[in-house]
Amino acid sequence: MLRESATFDRATIAEIQRAAETGIYDIRGGGAKRRVPHFDDLLFLGASMSRYPLEGYRERCDTDVVLGDRHATYPLHLSTPVTIAGMSFGALSGRAKEALGRGASEVGTSTTTGDGGMTPEERGQSKHLVYQYLPSRYGMNPDHLRAADAIEVVLGQGAKPGGGGMLLGQKITERVAGMRTLPMGVDQRSACRHPDWTGPDDLEIKIGELREITDWEKPIYVKIGASRTYYDVKLAAKAGADVIVLDGMQGGTAATQDVFIEHVGIPTLAALPQAVQALQEEGLHRQVQLVVSGGIRNGADVAKCMALGADAVAIGTAALVALGDNSPHLDEEYRALGSAAGFYDDWQAGRDPAGITTQDDELAARLDPVAGGRRLANLIRVMTMEAQVIARACGKAHLHSLEPEDLVALTIEAAAMARVPLAGTSWIPGQGGL
Amino acid sequence: MAALSTSDVAVEPAVVDLSFTGVRELNAALHAPDVADKASAWRVTSPAGRHSIAVGLDAEVDVRIEGHVGYYCAGMNQLATVTVEGNAGVGVAENMMSGTVRVRGNASQSAGATAHGGLLVVEGSASARCGISMKGVDIVVGGDVGHMSAFMGQAGRLVVCGDAGDALGDSVYEARIYVAGAVKSLGADCVEKEVRPEHLAELAGLLHAAGIDADATSFRRYGSARRLYNFHVDNASAY
Numbered sequence: 001m002l003r004e005s006a007t008f009d010r011a012t013i014a015e016i017q018r019a020a021e022t023g024i025y026d027i028r029g030g031g032a033k034r035r036v037p038h039f040d041d042l043l044f045l046g047a048s049m050s051r052y053p054l055e056g057y058r059e060r061c062d063t064d065v066v067l068g069d070r071h072a073t074y075p076l077h078l079s080t081p082v083t084i085a086g087m088s089f090g091a092l093s094g095r096a097k098e099a100l101g102r103g104a105s106e107v108g109t110s111t112t113t114g115d116g117g118m119t120p121e122e123r124g125q126s127k128h129l130v131y132q133y134l135p136s137r138y139g140m141n142p143d144h145l146r147a148a149d150a151i152e153v154v155l156g157q158g159a160k161p162g163g164g165g166m167l168l169g170q171k172i173t174e175r176v177a178g179m180r181t182l183p184m185g186v187d188q189r190s191a192c193r194h195p196d197w198t199g200p201d202d203l204e205i206k207i208g209e210l211r212e213i214t215d216w217e218k219p220i221y222v223k224i225g226a227s228r229t230y231y232d233v234k235l236a237a238k239a240g241a242d243v244i245v246l247d248g249m250q251g252g253t254a255a256t257q258d259v260f261i262e263h264v265g266i267p268t269l270a271a272l273p274q275a276v277q278a279l280q281e282e283g284l285h286r287q288v289q290l291v292v293s294g295g296i297r298n299g300a301d302v303a304k305c306m307a308l309g310a311d312a313v314a315i316g317t318a319a320l321v322a323l324g325d326n327s328p329h330l331d332e333e334y335r336a337l338g339s340a341a342g343f344y345d346d347w348q349a350g351r352d353p354a355g356i357t358t359q360d361d362e363l364a365a366r367l368d369p370v371a372g373g374r375r376l377a378n379l380i381r382v383m384t385m386e387a388q389v390i391a392r393a394c395g396k397a398h399l400h401s402l403e404p405e406d407l408v409a410l411t412i413e414a415a416a417m418a419r420v421p422l423a424g425t426s427w428i429p430g431q432g433g434l
Numbered sequence: 435m436a437a438l439s440t441s442d443v444a445v446e447p448a449v450v451d452l453s454f455t456g457v458r459e460l461n462a463a464l465h466a467p468d469v470a471d472k473a474s475a476w477r478v479t480s481p482a483g484r485h486s487i488a489v490g491l492d493a494e495v496d497v498r499i500e501g502h503v504g505y506y507c508a509g510m511n512q513l514a515t516v517t518v519e520g521n522a523g524v525g526v527a528e529n530m531m532s533g534t535v536r537v538r539g540n541a542s543q544s545a546g547a548t549a550h551g552g553l554l555v556v557e558g559s560a561s562a563r564c565g566i567s568m569k570g571v572d573i574v575v576g577g578d579v580g581h582m583s584a585f586m587g588q589a590g591r592l593v594v595c596g597d598a599g600d601a602l603g604d605s606v607y608e609a610r611i612y613v614a615g616a617v618k619s620l621g622a623d624c625v626e627k628e629v630r631p632e633h634l635a636e637l638a639g640l641l642h643a644a645g646i647d648a649d650a651t652s653f654r655r656y657g658s659a660r661r662l663y664n665f666h667v668d669n670a671s672a673y
Binding site: 024181182187212 | 457458461462465485486489490492504505506509510512524525528529531543544547548550563566567569570585586588589605607608663664665
């Protein structure tokens with residue numbers, strides 16, 4: 001009988017063979033693929049005798065959220081807590097960015113730029129646009145800063161906390177190169193640290209500069225990749241952030257080393273309670289809003305984030321799937337690229353049959369931004385309604401009224417990370433109890 | 435602290451004393467859509483090392499700051515001419531788009547970081563990472579620059595009339611670097627290049643624009659060898 005090694009399984013052997021053949025690490029898109037404790041490991045305790053549920057379709061369950069009202073003159077007022085995460089033009093086609101803007105605006109939520117600056121497609125279609133301020137400062141323009149509705153200072157992302165961006169030469173077309181002031185076709189390496197500040201004391205001064213430039217009108221977000229979350233959130237809040245965006249290791253990337261994606265950072269579930277604790281200890285929970293991303297897929301994930309103390313979530317991979325990424329009808333084309341529908345992650349390669357993660361004009365033309373935007377709006381509506389269904393079942397008239405007491409965990413690991421009891425017990429690992 | 439009123443600045447040059455007026459009020463006045471109509475020349479006194487002075491300007495005004503400034507003075511400048519009659523803290527003229535920023539004294543780290551255009555003149559010396567990730571700005575330094583200057587410089591020109599520290603031009607893209615003095619070491623993929631007549635003319639123009647009297651023929655030119663533009667396993671040790 002053939003016996004496969006658990007240590008040297010076929011995937012591991014194939015990667016060793018690939019590395020030996022090519023001499024370069026594997027680069028891919030997406031987030032961590034390994035199984036980690038996640039929101040699926042939590043369950044809600046619906047109301048019964050000890051709690052009153054709300055009547056579905058009759059009693060209100062609000063979903064609106066205000067982001068950035070700590071210091072900014074004009075905070076964002078969103079209809080749903082499901083926002084669109086930062087994704088760059090360059091990583092995505094212009095039509096994909098337009099579709100994201102259309103879908104988000106249709107349901108009253110925000111989109112976010114990425115490395116490389118702001119495109120007319122995105123600004124034109126996004127009612128609420130968050131402008132990322134990244135270490136590379138590619139395409140960084142004060143006019144765009146002023147044209148944005150909020151500013152997001154990016155320290156890192158969940159797929160690669162501690163790492164800089166990457167965009168391979170096949171996606172550095174004339175337009176992308178022009179926006180980023182790079183030669184066409186280079187393998188772009190983005191800096192991992194900001195060029196003009198280091199550490200929380202400097203960040204406070206940098207946030208002050210951004211506020212001065214925009215006359216204190218715009219909310220300032222700070223985005224961190226989940227790693228030392230408790231300390232990072234405390235420092236970001238003390239530095240003056242209005243909103244903290246926390247991205248767990250399941251959060252996607254357009255292009256990063258597989259070893260980085262799978263082995264650096266912590267799961268979203270493990271990071272979220274740390275962030276809430278940090279804000280609570282500073283007396284800033286709900287004053288500094290918390291946006292959570294990294295593996296948010298449905299309304300249950302949204303509701304669980306809310307219950308654990310988040311104010312909003314951001315979706316990236318799920319949004320791309322809504323636009324048409326990994327669609328079954330493209331299976332034959334994915335297979336021609338050595339992949340298959342449901343598995344395609346070569347977002348770095350620029351040959352996306354769905355026309356989303358590409359700068360090839362012919363491929364990009366395959367995506368109808370109006371239809372794509374409609375599908376994204378549908379997804380966000382479904383996610384929002386699903387979260388409402390759960391909140392009503394827990395007797396809550398607003399998604400933000402969900403609380404940890406509404407949750408239990410299916411596994412000891414999830415119970416310890418989420419700091420909720422193991423189902424059927426009162427035991428929260430690490431916190432005593434029976 | 436009261437906001438600046440039109441009457442405060444009706445006489446040119448408008449004078450703002452930061453002992454009595456906040457940076458917020460100064461910047462708000464400089465951001466007014468009609469700022470150049472109110473006063474095209476401004477004097478800022480008693481800066482006392484405050485941060486974010488005269489940031490985000492977007493008009494053809496002349497701002498003279500009489501003293502030392504903290505972080506990010508003249509950050510993201512467009513069109514304006516800003517002169518610091520003293521030393522400048524971290525990130526002076528960071529991400530400048532156009533206009534001119536002149537520091538009469540020395541500048542701290544990251545002077546002109548990521549700047550896309552305009553002219554930055556540091557008459558004294560600049561510390562580490564001068565011109566880091568520069569994207570089109572021209573920077574002329576009368577004295578020395580610290581380590582990692584022009585790191586990942588994408589476009590623009592950096593002129594150093596004195597010496598340069600370690601790892602000059604590390605991972606540089608298309609920025610051009612001229613140094614008159616000694617270079618302690620060159621960074622990854624940065625090499626010395628031939629100075630051709632067009633470079634001498636370019637350099638002379640930059641020195642003239644900066645108001646610095648130096649002999650263009652005494653400079654050496656550095657730039658990217660372009661060996662790291664696309665990943666190759668044989669260059670792995672350089673990454």
